[in-house]
Structures are given as structure tokens and as C-alpha cells.
Amino acid sequence: MKLSVRSSKVEQSHIRSMSRACNAMNGINMAQGVCDLEVPRVVIEGAYRAMNEGINIYTPTEGLPRLRQAIASKMKRFYDVDVAPEQVLVSDGATGAFYTACMALLNPGDEVILFEPYYGYHRSTLVSLGAVPKFVHLEAPEWKVDLGALEAVVTPKTRAMVICNPANPSGKVYTRVELESIGNFAEKHDLIVFADEMYEHFLYGDAVHITALSISSFKDRCVVLSGFSKVFSITGWRLGYAIAPVNVIEAMAQLNDLIYVCAPAPLQIGAAVGLEKLEDSYYMELARIHQHKRDLFCDALREAGLTPSVPMGAYYVMTDVSSVAGNDDFEKAMAILEQTGVASVPGRAFYHDDAGKNMVRFCYSKPLEVLEEAAERIRKLR
Numbered sequence: 051m052k053l054s055v056r057s058s059k060v061e062q063s064h065i066r067s068m069s070r071a072c073n074a075m076n077g078i079n080m081a082q083g084v085c086d087l088e089v090p091r092v093v094i095e096g097a098y099r100a101m102n103e104g105i106n107i108y109t110p111t112e113g114l115p116r117l118r119q120a121i122a123s124k125m126k127r128f129y130d131v132d133v134a135p136e137q138v139l140v141s142d143g144a145t146g147a148f149y150t151a152c153m154a155l156l157n158p159g160d161e162v163i164l165f166e167p168y169y170g171y172h173r174s175t176l177v178s179l180g181a182v183p184k185f186v187h188l189e190a191p192e193w194k195v196d197l198g199a200l201e202a203v204v205t206p207k208t209r210a211m212v213i214c215n216p217a218n219p220s221g222k223v224y225t226r227v228e229l230e231s232i233g234n235f236a237e238k239h240d241l242i243v244f245a246d247e248m249y250e251h252f253l254y255g256d257a258v259h260i261t262a263l264s265i266s267s268f269k270d271r272c273v274v275l276s277g278f279s280k281v282f283s284i285t286g287w288r289l290g291y292a293i294a295p296v297n298v299i300e301a302m303a304q305l306n307d308l309i310y311v312c313a314p315a316p317l318q319i320g321a322a323v324g325l326e327k328l329e330d331s332y333y334m335e336l337a338r339i340h341q342h343k344r345d346l347f348c349d350a351l352r353e354a355g356l357t358p359s360v361p362m363g364a365y366y367v368m369t370d371v372s373s374v375a376g377n378d379d380f381e382k383a384m385a386i387l388e389q390t391g392v393a394s395v396p397g398r399a400f401y402h403d404d405a406g407k408n409m410v411r412f413c414y415s416k417p418l419e420v421l422e423e424a425a426e427r428i429r430k431l432r
Contacts (some may be wrong), residue, residue: 059177063170064399068383072393078424080412081393083218083366087283087339087417090332096323100316109315111307112299113140113291117318120325121291128250131263139299140318142310144248144277144290147302149175150309151273151292154301155242156181160209163200167368167400167409169218169246184208185402190368190409191359193222200235210242213262216249219400219411220368221361223257226265233267243268247276248290249364251333254341257362263293270295278321280365280415281336287317340365340414343421347414350425365415368397372408374431383410390427 068081100106105114112118118135125133141147148171156162158180164172166185173183184203188195213232215224224232236243245262253259262268277290292302306312344360348367351358357370376382379396387393397406414421 056178056180060174063174065170065395068387068393068395071384071387072391075387075391077387077391077393078416078420078427079393080414080416080424081395083280083413083415084285085280085283085365085415087415089283090324090328092327093282093284093320093324095320097316097320100319105315105319107315109312109318111310111312112303113138113313114315114318114322117291117322117325120322121293124325125261125263125293129259129261129264131261133263133293134296136296137293137299139292139294139302139306140313141290141292141302141306142313143279143288144246144275145171145175146288146306146310147275147277147290147292148172148244148246149179150302150305151244151275151294151298152176152179152181153305154298155273156209159207161205161207162209163203163211163241165195165213165217166402167217167219167397167406167411168212169214170399172212172214172244172246173402181209182207183402187405188220188222190220190370193217193220193359195224195228195232197231197235200232204239208239208241210244211236212244212246214246214248215262216247216252216257216259216361216363218246218249218364219366219395220359221364221366223253223363224260226260229260229262229265230267233262233265236271237267241271243272245272245274247274248280250276251281251336252340252365253337253363254344255362259363273298278324281333282321282324284317284321287314287320289313289317289321343414343416343418347412347421347425347428350428351412353429354431356428356431365413367412367414368400368409369394369412370408371410378404378407379409382408386410386428386431390424390431392424392427 279285394410397409
């Protein structure tokens with residue numbers, strides 16, 4: 051059968067292709083962002099109890115009221131931001147929330163600004179819907195935003211921009227000053243801002259997460275995206291959410307119903323229980339553990355003669371691999387995999403041009419004993 055034009059525009063994820071190559075040789079997969087740590091017991095028990103209580107049928111497409119309220123309460127608890135439950139949509143992962151937000155707000159031909167290195171699914175989602183990505187390059191290792199570069203890509207067709215904070219793959223954490231400057235830019239050009247805040251609790255050193263909803267110039271033009279895959283280690287549950295003005299949530303809900311119907315009912319209760327019962331110490335320990343893992347693996351990369359851009363948030367590290375044999379990022383990533391059995395993602399997955407030809411990304415959110423083994427292997431890289 052002849053495939054649609056849309057299907058030809060979506061490329062295979064380099065993360066998945068490297069994962070397959072890693073699995074074929076029974077290696078250590080540091081390509082895919084699977085947070086394979088232990089799931090908090092209260093989250094599992096909350097979902098199990100919900101199943102036993104018969105919460106196994108369709109929910110409102112916007113999500114169960116209990117979870118929407120828990121998300122709104124979380125925004126007040128952590129960021130002192132007032133959000134009404136009606137401003138929350140629960141979807142099938144933050145990816146699903148982003149997809150429905152783009153469908154509700156963008157038209158084919160609209161231009162959307164991405165900071166690169168970008169998260170590949172952001173670009174793929176935009177392209178699949180006929181939007182046109184425009185790119186603003188951030189330079190390692192500090193990944194500073196150049197407002198002049200932002201102004202240079204704006205055209206009459208520019209409709210929106212995407213901010214990933216903390217950023218996958220760079221680990222950049224945006225400061226309040228940066229966000230306010232970007233907010234002023236968005237306000238000046240009347241742009242929608244999609245703010246992906248999935249890694250909001252993965253912060254290191256003195257880094258602080260500033261939600262876009264706390265920036266006055268963002269408030270009426272912002273869709274915040276987050277979820278539970280990483281913070282509760284439940285990537286397979288597919289639970290994410292969006293926070294936006296009520297009229298946007300209502301439009302997104304119609305599309306969410308069409309595409310996903312609803313997020314899994316008992317799993318929504320598990321996530322709600324996690325938000326309600328886990329103390330601040332849980333989130334602090336999560337950050338502490340990942341900072342230790344970051345430092346352990348970055349030290350190993352340096353010992354191997356590589357140059358990591360040490361992240362301030364999330365749990366990925368972009369690494370310069372100029373010293374590794376190979377003509378480009380793919381050959382270098384494969385050389386690392388073949389020599390050490392450790393999989394990474396070629397830099398091309400995060401750039402629209404060849405800017406990533408000497409870079410790869412590693413995900414260090416692994417059980418400590420696995421990460422220590424990966425670090426030991428990387429140290430032996432020739």
C-alpha cells in the first residue's frame with residue numbers, strides 16, 4: 051500500500067536504533083532515557099488499590115479529578131503558582147500532551163523555534179503536523195541563549211517556540227533572567243511558548259527550576275508540559291500532563307479524546323497518590339542520587355580523554371568525542387559501542403545540521419552498579 055506523505059516525514063528515532071544495536075550485543079544501554087530505578091511503593095500500591103476498587107474503566111478525557119487537583123496542588127507546593135484543576139489535561143505521556151497541544155494551537159506552515167541541541171520528539175511532532183521548525187543554536191558547554199539569534203529567525207510565519215527546561219539533551223537549566231528575556235521576546239512577537247518541564251526535579255548544585263508559569267509574560271501564552279515517567283520511574287505507564295489556559299485545555303481535550311480517549315485509569319490514581327504522599331525529601335534524594343551518578347560518569351568520560359558538557363539538570367550528558375575514531379557522530383557512537391559495549395546517541399539526533407558531528411549523548415540514570423560497570427568500560431576506551 052502507498053504510504054501517506056506524513057509518514058515519510060517522520061524519521062526513525064536514533065535513540066531506538068542505537069538501543070537495538072546495543073541489545074544485539076547485550077551491551078549497557080545509555081542511549082535511551084529509561085529511568086530504571088525503583089518505583090516508589092506508594093505509587094504502585096495506589097494503582098493496585100485503584101484496580102481492586104474497580105477504577106478500570108474510561109475516565110474523563112481531561113483526566114481524573116483527583117489527579118488534576120494533585121497536579122494543581124503540586125504547582126502551588128513547589129513553585130507558589132496558582133493553577134486551577136480546569137487548567138490541567140492528563141494525557142498519554144508528555145509526548146501525548148505535546149501532540150494534542152500542537153494540534154490545538156498550530157496550523158500547517160506555522161514556524162516554531164527550537165533551541166538546539168533539541169529533543170528529537172519535539173521536532174518530529176512538529177514536522178508530522180506540517181509545522182516548520184526553525185533553529186537557534188546554543189553553544190556547549192554553557193548553552194547560553196543569544197537573543198540576537200532569536201530575533202534573526204523570526205518571520206511573519208513564526209507562531210511558537212519550545213523551551214525544554216531542564217533541557218534534554220544538554221542538561222541546561224534556564225535562569226529567571228533568561229526566561230524573562232525569552233518571555234519578553236515571545237510577548238513582542240505574540241508567540242505561543244511550549245515549556246517542557248519533564249525534568250523539573252533533576253537539579254544539581256545551586257540550580258533552581260523556574261517554571262514558565264511563574265514568568266508574567268508567559269502566563270497567557272504558555273503550555274507547560276510535564277509528567278511522571280522520570281520522577282516516579284514509570285516510563286511505561288505513559289502518564290503526562292499539560293497546564294494551559296482553560297480554552298486551550300478544552301480544545302486539547304477534544305483531540306485527546308479522539309487520539310487517546312483517556313490515560314490509564316488506575317495508573318492515574320497511582321500518580322495522584324505519589325504527588326499527595328511523597329515528602330520533599332523524596333525529590334531531594336532523587337536529585338542527590340543523580341548528581342552523584344553525573345559526577346561518577348563525567349569523571350570516567352574525562353579519564354577516557356573525552357570532554358563532557360557537565361549538565362546542571364536532567365540526566366543526560368552531551369560529550370565531545372572528537373578523539374574517537376570515525377568520520378562522524380554515528381561512526382564514533384558505533385565505535386564506542388563496539389569497543390566498550392556502552393551505547394550512546396549520535397549528536398545528529400539533536401541538531402538539524404552537522405553541528406553534532408563530534409558529539410554523542412549518554413543517559414546516566416541507571417542503577418548504580420550498572421553505571422559503575424559502564425564507567426569502568428568507558429575508561430578503557432582507546
